[in-house]
Amino acid sequence: MKAAVLVEPTEFEIRERSDPSPGPDDVLVAIRDVGICGSDVHYYEHGRIGDYVVEDPLVLGHESAGEVVEVGENVDALAPGDRVALEPGVPCRRCAHCKRGDYHLCEDVEFMATPPHDGAFAEYVSWPADFAYKLPESVSTTEGALCEPLSVGIHSCRRGGVGTGDTVLVTGAGPIGLMIMETAFAAGATDVIVTDVVSEKLDFASERGADLTVNVAETDLEAAVEEYTDGVGADVVIEASGAEPSIRSTIDVVRRGGTVVLVGLADEANVPFDVLDVIDNELDVHGSFRYKNTYDAAIGLLEDDAVDVAGIVDFESSLDDIDDSFQRAMRPDVVKGMITFDD
């Protein structure tokens, strides 16, 4: 099979690799769509994210979906021809975190495209069948691939307890922020405010239903939220930019007794946070790391047309054009690029 292998920062090689063969509990999937995520671009540009360093040639891509072409002998729930979305993180299933249900916190998780584990920019992937979710007829494999960022949105809204009638502030209008907005509306939020520093991103968020957008490079966020919420503040603030000023601002714009969810990965681990504000205003501050038990929910939301994920895709390209696609994905006005494979 063909696979796009990152051999050096900013250098892919299309290499011929042997087809993977599924184990007894696995399915062999012919990949159809893979999204280009910000973390793929980061590995492409810098060859590392924090302590995760690309030391050997690595296949990137963890937002994927395709068609089952072979199943292992123990697999009953899927059959060749089924279209599936692949949940990219497979936990050990045995540790304390897995056993208490927090499998996304497993320290031995094998996550696609996180060194040393290969991802899905390849013609075939063999994957545990219980981390492959069957797509209904009405859900495309593009949407199936985008169940991954949608899952980040679902998990963060669950962490924030987003509910009916809430005003939710989402900071950062990248793909993750947009997926959070989609999920927040689906969870019953009536008002979603979105921030960014790029006006095109905010225009796009507006087109997709944001009630208020704030360009924090030009406008005072606290004043804008105060005005919009009659001085109360947002019920839930979900930080999805990773920018330090944005992280710091979250506790200034959430209402007393409200909830802050931190999703964006800050470049610096030490971001000043006024703990007295947290105590005095009785804030709930949650981290949100990837997701657990979200794929069925994501597929259900897509089947019900309760969310739109395909609308964030700016371009589709082939595996052979992966270098150009990554260069294009790095442009600040681009939200999502996809690599697609022929049937």
Ligand SMILES: NC(=O)C1=CN([C@@H]2O[C@H](COP(=O)(O)OP(=O)(O)OC[C@H]3O[C@@H](n4cnc5c(N)ncnc54)[C@H](O)[C@@H]3O)[C@@H](O)[C@H]2O)C=CC1
């Ligand atoms: N916790 C988790 O499980 C996950 C975290 N992430 C992180 O979430 C963040 C968002 O991911 P993507 O949407 O893919 O990233 P992205 O880089 O495409 O989007 C971030 C957006 O924030 C905007 N921004 C920059 N400074 C800002 C500021 N001061 N205020 C408001 N917006 C600002 C940027 O213009 C951009 O539109 C990243 O930090 C990423 O690493 C992504 C996936 C999973």
Ligand SMILES: CC(=O)[C@H](N)C(=O)O
């Ligand atoms: C941080 C990321 O973007 C990535 N989706 C991951 O979960 O590692």
